[in-house]
Amino acid sequence: MNNLNLDNLITEKIKNEINSSQKSKTQIAKEIGISKPTLSQYLSGRSQPTLANFARLCVALDIDPSDILCTNDKDLFKS
Numbered sequence: 001m002n003n004l005n006l007d008n009l010i011t012e013k014i015k016n017e018i019n020s021s022q023k024s025k026t027q028i029a030k031e032i033g034i035s036k037p038t039l040s041q042y043l044s045g046r047s048q049p050t051l052a053n054f055a056r057l058c059v060a061l062d063i064d065p066s067d068i069l070c071t072n073d074k075d076l077f078k079s
Helices: 003-020 025-032 035-044 051-061 065-069
Strands: none
Touching: 003 035, 003 051, 003 065, 025 035, 025 065, 035 065
16 A cells, blocks of 8 residues: 555645635644644644544544545555
8 A cells, every 4th residue: 555645645635624614723723632733743744643633633624534534546555
């Protein structure tokens, strides 16, 4: 599996959801219970949220986790 591309896809989907929301990054970070720099690290791809923080992020953005994690791009899963 090409983890780098899948990680990038997930990061881009999270960025798009945040940009589409009516909330500031500061507000989202506060709702999740993390600092704004930590959220920035998630959005830059430097780190990944824990499962708990990912769940909180989905709640804060009012989205289904499968909207972020699922893809039909079979090329991402080729060796």
